Amino acid sequence: MNSKLTVAIIAAVLLALPFLGIGPYPLHLVIIILIWSFAYTGWSIMGRFGLVSLGHGAFMSVGGYVTALLWNEIGLSPLIGIPISLACAAGLAVLIGYPCFRFRIIGHYFALVTLALSEVVRQVIIATRDTTGGSLGYTPERFGDGWSITAFQTDDRMIFYFVALVVWMGGIVIWRLVDQSMARYALEAIWEDEEASASVGVQVTKEKLKVTVLSAVMTAFAGAMYCQYQMFISPDTVGGVGVSLQIVFAVVVGGIYNLLGPTIGAVITILLAEVLRISIGTESICITDKICLNAAGVPLLIYGIMLIVFIIFLPKGIVGGCIDWWRAQSRKEAEQN
């Protein structure tokens, strides 16, 4: 099929979606999926080169909290606040990334250093509970009813849908730009062998740092978007080890090495959680008076099994696996002809 036509059809469906008369709840789900997809795409920009970070919860918290704090405390519009929060995330990424890459901390050591980063940010938020509300969470103040550009707030889901859609498309474009750039070849070479690529003139530290900062900024922007949409953030919904792992896993399930992998991962994981929540509820189901089963844990349970199965049998994720299968099929057909 003509790929341009496919893209046009998908774009048309996405643009027309809110006018197709879908209810507020499905629209809410689509917005949430778009925001998380953007964060996941941001993570996979570095994750696909073997730079597995377990610290993206930290960047997401910085994006959400800095924007919301500036708005509440000094009344600074998110239009200025978001760029400031992105700059903070970029600074944090350099602060942690530069020494890591300079001293050749790679593989699971890199994962554990970034894991410590997400704990540091979470503990700082909890420790400064007098300002940030700690574990109880934080709410940006409403400016009033309706929508406002300066407050970057709206009570109309439709408007936010288009904002999220544009942001998500931006993420896809950035992913593609990185995919087609020289940096991609440099980073793949670094992934294969750092010493060898350095010896042929690849600037290892610089290349890695560039992609890390880009990834951190995208994730922080997703954090700010999430905060402006939900009007509530807490250290455990946008940060900490839990969210950091959730980001990695959704991408692994969808497919790290493909353009739409992170988005598919978001669709699957979020829909799975919602479908299970609605179909089996969160109530306790008592078998006998002693043994009660709490249905709220089921999504987590299935999620865990899915991840193990994927990593063992389908490490390229759903999208990657499908593409491999499709290629094998078409090769078979070509041989038969």
Place this chain on the structure above:
Amino acid sequence: MAEFTEALFSIFFIETLINGLLLGGVLALLSLGLNLVFGVIDVVWICYAEIIMLGMYTIYFLYVDGGMPIYVAAAGGVGVTAVLGWLTHRLVIGYLLDAAPINQLLATGGLLFFFQGAAMVAFGIEFRNLGVSLGSLALSEDIYLSWTRLLSFAIAGGVVVLLFQFLSRSYLGAAIRAISQDREIMTLMGVNTTKLYLLTSAIGGALAGLAAALLALQYDVHPFIGLSFGPITFIVCVMGGLGNMVGGFLAAFVFSELITIGGYFAALEWGYVLAFGFFIAAMFIRPEGLFARKS
């Protein structure tokens, strides 16, 4: 400044230092099993703290609902976690021995979610307390030391010695040490590596059960308790040089002192910030671990 010096020499500060030392015992015990598994199999079990959590539940139910004596319940907990460790290797890691290290780490992360979900489904989300207190030891009018922490400290020390003896003296221990050095060669020499890995995983699990027994005396158990001490456990292991048990033991005390001293001068969370920040900085200076031997 005067206030600061006063604080530094106050009796409470000394109590803080001693408590930090005792917390170090708990941390050392927590990190032992993880360290053993990493040293031998070369895999980081991200789900280690969740195995401890399931051990705590076992002890809770055996003691509170089953009415068993506390030490029998603790033994039951150790048994269950040993089986969990064995299963972790049998059902997950065994299939991933030749995969990228990061995939092994992520697969055990999947187990983390699975264990949390399973605990939530089976036990609900309420906090459960064992209701056992060993009381505290009064050193003077102002200084009290918790017996549980003293016990953890003693057990951690004892287990380190025992494990060290097992690894250096026994035939199985020698085999485990050999396999950690070169997996392929051992297969060629006719050693059943799978069996040894399963044994190591079971011992690692049992050590988690031991830690669970001591944690159950101090903290309420709930499905997400693993997240509160999981990260610090990894960091203690990495800091000591993953797989280096003596290093891990020493690192546990460095971290516990940082946390308690930070908690003494500010809030406990700042203690954690200090500890994690120190870890990141130390990684830059000595990526192979603070106490790692130079090879």
